[in-house]
Amino acid sequence: MPFSLHPTTTNHPSWKNLQTPKSPTPPTNPKTLFPRRISAFSSLTTSDGGVAKGSVPIRLPFVVVRGPTEVSRFFWSGNCLHEVATGEGGGAHVEFDGRLLRACGSAVWDFFIPRRVAGSYVEYVKWKLLHRVFSSALQVLATQAMFAAMGVGFSRSLPSAAALNWVLKDGLGRLSRCIYTASLASAFDTNLKRVRFTTSVLFVASIWLELLTPAFPQCFLLLATIANISKQISLACYLATRAAVHQSFAIGDNLGEISAKAQIQTVCFDILGLMLAALVNLLTENHRRQQAGLHYFIYPFFAAMDLFGIYQGLKHVHLQTLTKDRLEIILNTWIECGYVPSPAEVSEKEGINFLGVKGKCLWPIRIGCLNQKDQIPKWSIKTIQCITDEDNYFVCMKIFKGLTRTRQPSILLSMREGAEAVHIITGLLQACYIRRALLMKTTRWEIVIEESCATDSTMEDWPVIVEDAKKSAEKDVSDLIEQMLGMGWMVKNILLSTQEQTRYNFVCD
Numbered sequence: 001m002p003f004s005l006h007p008t009t010t011n012h013p014s015w016k017n018l019q020t021p022k023s024p025t026p027p028t029n030p031k032t033l034f035p036r037r038i039s040a041f042s043s044l045t046t047s048d049g050g051v052a053k054g055s056v057p058i059r060l061p062f063v064v065v066r067g068p069t070e071v072s073r074f075f076w077s078g079n080c081l082h083e084v085a086t087g088e089g090g091g092a093h094v095e096f097d098g099r100l101l102r103a104c105g106s107a108v109w110d111f112f113i114p115r116r117v118a119g120s121y122v123e124y125v126k127w128k129l130l131h132r133v134f135s136s137a138l139q140v141l142a143t144q145a146m147f148a149a150m151g152v153g154f155s156r157s158l159p160s161a162a163a164l165n166w167v168l169k170d171g172l173g174r175l176s177r178c179i180y181t182a183s184l185a186s187a188f189d190t191n192l193k194r195v196r197f198t199t200s201v202l203f204v205a206s207i208w209l210e211l212l213t214p215a216f217p218q219c220f221l222l223l224a225t226i227a228n229i230s231k232q233i234s235l236a237c238y239l240a241t242r243a244a245v246h247q248s249f250a251i252g253d254n255l256g257e258i259s260a261k262a263q264i265q266t267v268c269f270d271i272l273g274l275m276l277a278a279l280v281n282l283l284t285e286n287h288r289r290q291q292a293g294l295h296y297f298i299y300p301f302f303a304a305m306d307l308f309g310i311y312q313g314l315k316h317v318h319l320q321t322l323t324k325d326r327l328e329i330i331l332n333t334w335i336e337c338g339y340v341p342s343p344a345e346v347s348e349k350e351g352i353n354f355l356g357v358k359g360k361c362l363w364p365i366r367i368g369c370l371n372q373k374d375q376i377p378k379w380s381i382k383t384i385q386c387i388t389d390e391d392n393y394f395v396c397m398k399i400f401k402g403l404t405r406t407r408q409p410s411i412l413l414s415m416r417e418g419a420e421a422v423h424i425i426t427g428l429l430q431a432c433y434i435r436r437a438l439l440m441k442t443t444r445w446e447i448v449i450e451e452s453c454a455t456d457s458t459m460e461d462w463p464v465i466v467e468d469a470k471k472s473a474e475k476d477v478s479d480l481i482e483q484m485l486g487m488g489w490m491v492k493n494i495l496l497s498t499q500e501q502t503r504y505n506f507v508c509d
């Protein structure tokens with residue numbers, strides 16, 4: 001373990017006593033002066049019992065930790081340094097066993113866990129162990145089933161046809177992986193947890209299709225191709241989101257160490273999964289006919305454990321990057337409670353949102369640009385007409401009809417080309433203030449929107465609400481950003497989806 005010694009700037013009162021008696025100073029000779037300087041500090045000795053007798057050791061004000069059970073202290077005896085191993089008292093056999101266990105446990109810990117990571121990393125690794133073990137076991141059972149469907153190991157197998165089918169399914173799977181990655185590039189940042197868990201469900205479903213191939217050997221190519229497409233999509237999502245997950249645990253820019261440890265964890269956990277699959281095959285070796293049917297009974301349990309491990313593991317991933325949804329959670333907490341929540345609190349409120357329906361509320365806020373299909377009320381058009389060259393965004397109201405033909409209003413935040421992260425934060429904060437004002441008089445505004453009537457009072461109230469919210473947002477944004485930085489949020493950039501990245505350009509007619 002590397003360490004460094006930092007000399008103190010203050011003079012020790014007994015420093016003069018540490019020097020050896022001076023002999024008459026000979027004429028200065030560069031060839032002899034340099035070796036003498038080294039000789040005083042090259043006499044570094046180690047001892048487990050203490051320093052030599054007859055000397056008055058001076059205890060140096062530091063200890064060196066070389067491991068969980070190796071703590072050393074240095075003493076100066078007058079002409080050399082002595083390193084003394086310190087530890088808990090006693091020398092019984094029980095203590096030796098305790099040290100041995102601690103040393104082994106520390107070695108395993110250092111093998112799997114990086115030195116500096118966030119506090120939730122250990123819990124994440126525990127659930128990753130559960131996920132990888134059962135996922136690896138499922139893949140072994142699925143591969144075995146596909147070999148059986150192709151006739152591998154039987155005299156009726158056709159090697160050339162099997163190879164052709166295998167290459168064809170892999171080629172289609174990789175092509176689908178490229179298409180999927182290109183179409184959902186921004187979703188890997190803005191909806192990381194949901195996309196990651198959704199593709200994990202897709203992966204588990206692909207295992208089920210592969211297990212079905214022995215029952216339907218005539219449909220091997222179709223089932224295997226669909227399964228491989230699902231696997232390739234899941235792999236693409238895993239590779240795309242892996243760096244962001246590792247970055248959320250990094251402390252001190254040690255992303256490389258965390259990535260290396262993650263590979264070690266994956267290999268070791270997958271080996272445990274292979275051992276589990278081998279144990280299942282060993283137990284069913286004498287029942288070849290019932291082996292395929294037994295896999296169908298094992299699959300639900302293994303699949304449930306796999307998805308449960310992924311779901312629980314993602315709960316401990318606390319991303320510090322800002323998306324529209326995370327920023328909205330922060331702003332709502334700031335307005336209602338007066339403080340900025342931590343990444344862990346936001347992660348708990350954000351959840352996985354597997355079906356994408358969590359968090360539906362009245363007056364949802366959307367980031368984007370106007371669409372010709374949007375229905376914009378007259379009182380909102382008036383505020384849009386008032387934007388100037390100095391504005392980096394504008395806020396308006398739009399109405400759309402749902403499946404039940406009911407009018408559903410929302411607040412639209414449209415950003416100008418060149419707007420920075422601070423402008424997005426300010427605009428979204430203003431939109432949240434507007435929503436709070438509208439919710440205080442929900443009944444009145446619902447009637448106005450439902451009847452599409454713009455009364456004089458409405459024409460007057462809406463500009464006042466927008467202006468008051470803008471003043472409040474501009475007043476609070478500096479303090480808000482300062483607290484966000486203090487909580488560890490990365491405010492230099494806001495991750496937005498493709499639709500949310502649409503910008504407008506100001507035109508002065």
